[in-house]
Amino acid sequence: MSAPTEVLGPGGTAATATERPIVDAADLNVWLTRDHVESHVLRGVDLRIAPGEIVGLVGESGSGKTVLGMSLLRLLPEAARPRAEGRIEVDGVDVLAGSEDTLRELRRHRLGAVFQDPMTSLDPTMRIGGQLREVAGSDGDAIELLEAVGIPEPRRRLRAYPHELSGGLRQRVMIAMAIAGEPRLIVADEPTTALDVTVQAQILDLLSTLCRDLGCSLLLVTHDLAVAAQIAQRVVVLYGGRIAEVAPTEALLEHPRHPYSAALLRSRLDVEMDVTRPLPTLHGDPPDPRDLPAGCPFAPRCEFARPECEIRLPSLDPAGPGRFDACIRSEEIDLRPKRVELEPWVAPPVDPEAADALVAEDVQVEAGTASFWRRGAPVKILNGVDLRIAGGECVALVGESGCGKTTLVKAVAGLVETSGGRLDVGDKSPQMVFQDAGSSLTPWLTSRELVEERLRSCGVPRAQRAERVRAVFAQVGLPAWATDARPAQLSGGQRQRVAIARAIVAPPKLLLCDEPTSALDVSVAAGVLNLIGRLRRELGMAILFVTHDIAVARLIADRVAVMYLGRIVESGPATTVIADPVHPYTKALISSLPGTGGRIKLKGSPPSLFDPPSGCAFHPRCAHAREECATRAPHIVAVGDARHEVDCVLAEERG
Amino acid sequence: MAAVEPVLRSGASLSRPHRWRLVRHAPLSDKLALGTLALITLVALLGPTIAPHDPLAAVGPASHAPTWQYPLGTDEVGRDMFSRVLCGLQSTWLAAIAVIVGGVLIGGAIGLVAGAAGGWIDTILMRITDVFLALPASILAIAVVAAIGPSLFHTLLAVSILWWPYYARLVRAEIRSLAARPHLEAARLAGVGWGGRLWRHLLPGAIPTAVVAASLDVANLVVLLAGLSFLGLGAQPPAPELGSMTATGLSSLLTSWWIPVMPAIAIFLLSLVANTAGDSIRDLMDRS
Numbered sequence: 042m043s044a045p046t047e048v049l050g051p052g053g054t055a056a057t058a059t060e061r062p063i064v065d066a067a068d069l070n071v072w073l074t075r076d077h078v079e080s081h082v083l084r085g086v087d088l089r090i091a092p093g094e095i096v097g098l099v100g101e102s103g104s105g106k107t108v109l110g111m112s113l114l115r116l117l118p119e120a121a122r123p124r125a126e127g128r129i130e131v132d133g134v135d136v137l138a139g140s141e142d143t144l145r146e147l148r149r150h151r152l153g154a155v156f157q158d159p160m161t162s163l164d165p166t167m168r169i170g171g172q173l174r175e176v177a178g179s180d181g182d183a184i185e186l187l188e189a190v191g192i193p194e195p196r197r198r199l200r201a202y203p204h205e206l207s208g209g210l211r212q213r214v215m216i217a218m219a220i221a222g223e224p225r226l227i228v229a230d231e232p233t234t235a236l237d238v239t240v241q242a243q244i245l246d247l248l249s250t251l252c253r254d255l256g257c258s259l260l261l262v263t264h265d266l267a268v269a270a271q272i273a274q275r276v277v278v279l280y281g282g283r284i285a286e287v288a289p290t291e292a293l294l295e296h297p298r299h300p301y302s303a304a305l306l307r308s309r310l311d312v313e314m315d316v317t318r319p320l321p322t323l324h325g326d327p328p329d330p331r332d333l334p335a336g337c338p339f340a341p342r343c344e345f346a347r348p349e350c351e352i353r354l355p356s357l358d359p360a361g362p363g364r365f366d367a368c369i370r371s372e373e374i375d376l377r378p379k380r381v382e383l384e385p386w387v388a389p390p391v392d393p394e395a396a397d398a399l400v401a402e403d404v405q406v407e408a409g410t411a412s413f414w415r416r417g418a419p420v421k422i423l424n425g426v427d428l429r430i431a432g433g434e435c436v437a438l439v440g441e442s443g444c445g446k447t448t449l450v451k452a453v454a455g456l457v458e459t460s461g462g463r464l465d466v467g468d469k470s471p472q473m474v475f476q477d478a479g480s481s482l483t484p485w486l487t488s489r490e491l492v493e494e495r496l497r498s499c500g501v502p503r504a505q506r507a508e509r510v511r512a513v514f515a516q517v518g519l520p521a522w523a524t525d526a527r528p529a530q531l532s533g534g535q536r537q538r539v540a541i542a543r544a545i546v547a548p549p550k551l552l553l554c555d556e557p558t559s560a561l562d563v564s565v566a567a568g569v570l571n572l573i574g575r576l577r578r579e580l581g582m583a584i585l586f587v588t589h590d591i592a593v594a595r596l597i598a599d600r601v602a603v604m605y606l607g608r609i610v611e612s613g614p615a616t617t618v619i620a621d622p623v624h625p626y627t628k629a630l631i632s633s634l635p636g637t638g639g640r641i642k643l644k645g646s647p648p649s650l651f652d653p654p655s656g657c658a659f660h661p662r663c664a665h666a667r668e669e670c671a672t673r674a675p676h677i678v679a680v681g682d683a684r685h686e687v688d689c690v691l692a693e694e695r696g
Numbered sequence: 697m698a699a700v701e702p703v704l705r706s707g708a709s710l711s712r713p714h715r716w717r718l719v720r721h722a723p724l725s726d727k728l729a730l731g732t733l734a735l736i737t738l739v740a741l742l743g744p745t746i747a748p749h750d751p752l753a754a755v756g757p758a759s760h761a762p763t764w765q766y767p768l769g770t771d772e773v774g775r776d777m778f779s780r781v782l783c784g785l786q787s788t789w790l791a792a793i794a795v796i797v798g799g800v801l802i803g804g805a806i807g808l809v810a811g812a813a814g815g816w817i818d819t820i821l822m823r824i825t826d827v828f829l830a831l832p833a834s835i836l837a838i839a840v841v842a843a844i845g846p847s848l849f850h851t852l853l854a855v856s857i858l859w860w861p862y863y864a865r866l867v868r869a870e871i872r873s874l875a876a877r878p879h880l881e882a883a884r885l886a887g888v889g890w891g892g893r894l895w896r897h898l899l900p901g902a903i904p905t906a907v908v909a910a911s912l913d914v915a916n917l918v919v920l921l922a923g924l925s926f927l928g929l930g931a932q933p934p935a936p937e938l939g940s941m942t943a944t945g946l947s948s949l950l951t952s953w954w955i956p957v958m959p960a961i962a963i964f965l966l967s968l969v970a971n972t973a974g975d976s977i978r979d980l981m982d983r984s
Binding site: 483 | 882
């Protein structure tokens, strides 16, 4: 289909054309069967990876990226009755035709794999040491491996069970197992997706360093172009089971040639984004692999589509050094990232005169701990949280997993009992949009039943309900047929819209959003963020928006509150906090955004609630920590702007 | 619009004739098992109507071997075995189903309340359930029947008292795992009351599990009920009951083998059909 040597061409890597590629897949087709329906998941994919090269494989859910990664290892789920045609050679071994023994040999000595969730891919009943010994041979080798992946106190960790390690450490163990055989190729499937931003950077660094030191290649499978761009030399963009574009990373970021890559780039959030207008979005959802269009899979969502795009499947054609694209119009259209001028937002409906939507003072939440033998001391999940949200204001609550941000939201919603402090949400109860829309909707009820239920509890007469449901579905951008659909029949984005429809059909004064976009594909998430931005303006609601992503916070919120281990460490106007953070933790979080210059790397992982550090909770990871930080908890002080407050000794001096 | 339409089609076809589509696309073995189940149920319902002879009257020569006229032979007093087995099928089958339905209803209600309420209500209800689970079913049934006199109704009563704890445990476990899902918190925030959450947001999720368990359980009951009446605790002779027919006919095993063996085969077939159909129902539920 394509000229294979071109893929490795000058734009790729230092690899010479005479060197045999580690991965050489040509015209690969894979079918998987689910529920008696066979779907064509990969449709003629060519992929070459040179020795030592790091390739990022980027695609949304259902694009076939994981299937491609697993095909290289021939580890497709047997239950899905995989069927493959074409050719895959990994380090000279024919993967599709090889015997089970050959494949085992190949996987053992020449391949490594790292998966998204190390908790499920490590054996929970076996100590780390035992699992490493299986691949490394001896305790000595196991310790060496743990040292190589930067695990402190390796000898002690050998005796640990997977659940005793943090997510970052578990992923390091997984990587240690992957490199045990000194592999020629590592397939890493979303290795950082389950990790916190500050840990994500460490793992990516580790992977790229190891590849350089061992001279092995890496296929980094991810949904996040930004992750791939950080360490990959070349990026392969997959859409609807086809390669949309192949390009050296720099070239792709500067000048994407396929409209889909361009759209992915546009929906990337950074600190320079214009927050005064809606995000540019793609309409529609990624294609269903069971029901792919005949022509270009992207055509139904593409603003440049022509009638012929819908008929013929475009081929992957060379386009300059090391570049390929599968778009028949790539020559004529200009996709250079540009500011798309959408109508700006109207001013946010913040009304300082109105009653506050939320007043939280010194909120405490404790959870009991108990082991088999004794009742432990309660753990403080929230440790004195103060937060005020004015009427119509949007506050983003930012923090890593385990910092208590979801607990705070649930406490505000009344789903978690507080053990101290004061929470005042006014007379109307707040509504909430959950992280996983799928599990927040009752699976056997239709969207209509779910929304009508809310109306009934608000005392809306039966006769008006149908009309209100129709109106709210139009308002959140759902097609009319979705009213009679059950959650399983809707896409992720549509489910989240149903959840939003239920929350706002009787508009609350305060809407709580718990990471409503983190489980969605990039191109779909932007649409949901726009929707929330529009609704708060239309309905004048205040919003408490929980997110781990500071770019989302900057985009959606008027004010930002940063949480660390059950306390708000910094809060203030979004623009001020992000442009001029004071707390060292906020600084580190913000530096993880693309386009902020140097990334501040935090050491270690977020501390455990069971064993909180003394003094300032952040001091063990803080680059500015002094002796007093270990013994004395800082006070919250105002810095500059009246509503910019920081919980750090540095700020005490400054303020 | 073009992007919406394919979804619309699949959405529309999934909504109502959902279950039937599942049956239609089920493997042949499942269809066969369900078909046999339907047939047996039909025969059981119509038993006395389609029986060629009065099951209680002597209609031919005693202990006559199977012929065209008497397909399963006649018993010691000349009653038609075929008619008796058909009627016995009815009482065993319907009795088993009645006990199951009772068990599912009582156990389901207790499990639902215990699972949804949690706390001390859960503890109390589950400890009561444990007490019942600790009693050996067949021995307690014997004791109950011995106390209040042998009859089919008394046996059913005794077995029903003992059958629900199993379902209470099952439904409670299912409800507890459902209750941990965010959709309950969402319903609570939407202002749905306690009863509404229980009825609309929890119960429907536990039904598939209960149905599957119940359909696999029918075979156990068929055998247990037949066993109890074999021991003389069920319907009393001369009523046509498969277990008691086997028991009373046992003395003629060496001379007229068909008298005890034919009802025994009927019991065997009944539990076999119930088991395979139960498996098929589980498969179908898994797929939906």
